[in-house]
Amino acid sequence: MSDAVLDLPSAREEAWRWADLGGLAAAAALAPVAAPEAEFLDLLGAKLLFVDGVLDEARSDLHRVTVGALAADDHALGRRAAGTGWSLHLDAQAVTDPVQIVHVATGRQNHVPSEIVLAEDAAAEVVETFVGAGWQNRFTRTRLGKGARLMRSVRLLQPAGFVSLREAAEIGEAASLVAVFLGAGGQGSRIDAQLTMAGDGAFVEYGGTLLTSAEQRQECAVRVNHAKPNGASRQVWRAVAADRSQVSLAAAVEVARHAQKTDGEQSLRGLLLDRTATVNLKPELEIFADDVKCAHGATVGELDQRAMFYMQSRGIPRARAEAILTRAFVADALERIGDETVRAAFEADADAWLEAALD
């Protein structure tokens, strides 16, 4: 299976400098494991179960989702995912119940494309969960028409292996994309996104929290391209790294010459639970317009020792105080999830990770 990664770029390329290609190859070579239980959240709407990249029809309920052949883009990760995948197409003004997708892998590698196309003023919510082992690679193309709204929540909960997500999105006039990612498993990951603000007044919030321990490596590499005026983009990423693990956050904003009144914000923050852990942050701005507001913040630190002592002096044991402060640190990256059931599930996953890491 090592040929799986031969045609991926090398770490000498800037956009891939922190990518854990070795971890990816190792994941694809992992011995198969038994398929874990697929657990859907208690929500109405479509439920899709993919096992090793193949739809398990008997245990799925497609509603408005269709399954068929899809093209991919020419990105190194994306192009591998051409083939059979799922699509959600909504007509103008259509609103659907949440779409849940659980990706189970028992080892090796699997690649699945998907497409979310929302026409004018349509609204959708998509929740994805990755469990199991091996290398799971996904390509998601998103197109939002005028005024369309999409809420995506993606959680990576594989105990081992690797998840790579290639995302390509076009956000139309006054359309809104909110995407929240949670990496709270033991797998390596790369979230590789190209977002284009293709209409006037487009809105994007794209972020999440990546939690790593042991030798784990997770990263995001997101580029937001403001091609039209009056757009607003927010990238809020939180990284927590323990042991000898590594999180890398690269978030770029490009503002085209005519994309005036763009409002871009990048907030990248890392928390080191151990001195041996690493958090790499790279906020990037390329601005060619002259009337824009772009704010960026990037900080890496440890837990506030004054707050730790304050909490302990009130009776809270040290480990619990660490958990509370760490939880507070990641909270603002998860609070954008609009659906209460989904948000509670993601918060519980983050809590479970923190409890294990701080034990």
Add this chain to the structure above:
Amino acid sequence: MLRIENLHAEIDGKPILKGLTLSVNAGEIHAIMGPNGAGKSTLGYVLGGRPGYEVTEGSITFDGQDLLELEPHERAAAGVFLGFQYPVEIPGVSNVQFLRESLNAQRAVRSEKPLSGGEFLKLAREEAKKLDMDAEMLKRPVNVGFSGGEKKRNEMVQMGIIDPKFAILDETDSGLDIDALRIVGDGINRIMRQPTKAVLLITHYQRLLDYVKPDFVHVLADGRITRSGGAELAHQLEREGYAEIAA
């Protein structure tokens, strides 16, 4: 209740406390006064167990227990409350969560049943009301965006909820206007002026002592208690200054 014997403590190898001896019995309020840099806050932090404050000599016993053997959270569960001169801001953690966690952690150590969310809220609202603090502030992140006076009042709300046996209050009067000073003073009297409890008031100025009458006043200078007396000593200090009295 509290017995400090020949206490020596240092920060980063620099001696701050140099042989401090003090006994506090149940039912007593003691004021520690002294010039800046005398070691007043260090005494509070050493009693609370703050990391970085190293005791090099001497002993502290609390209710017969060796206080220095206990972790900070164990000291709290044993009944020690440290009111901070600069209460810490904790973004992302609400006052309610913080206090309920604190109280229930202490109750767990004492093998008491945890308070439910509803029980706790009722208690917290009552306490906030007694200290004239808007109950809405309980929902806000701990001390974030609070004025200096609000932070101090929040310390007193915490003390009321936790209901400790022994309170060390470090410059609790700083940042308070006259009205707030009275409210905080009344709070200290109401919560702590009891035969089974005791207070160590650390202060630079005498003004809080108009509201909370100390039974004993001690002058701390250069890491040692140089003089002790009754409430009248505080007035003398205010009149004549530390330079005269502390020497």
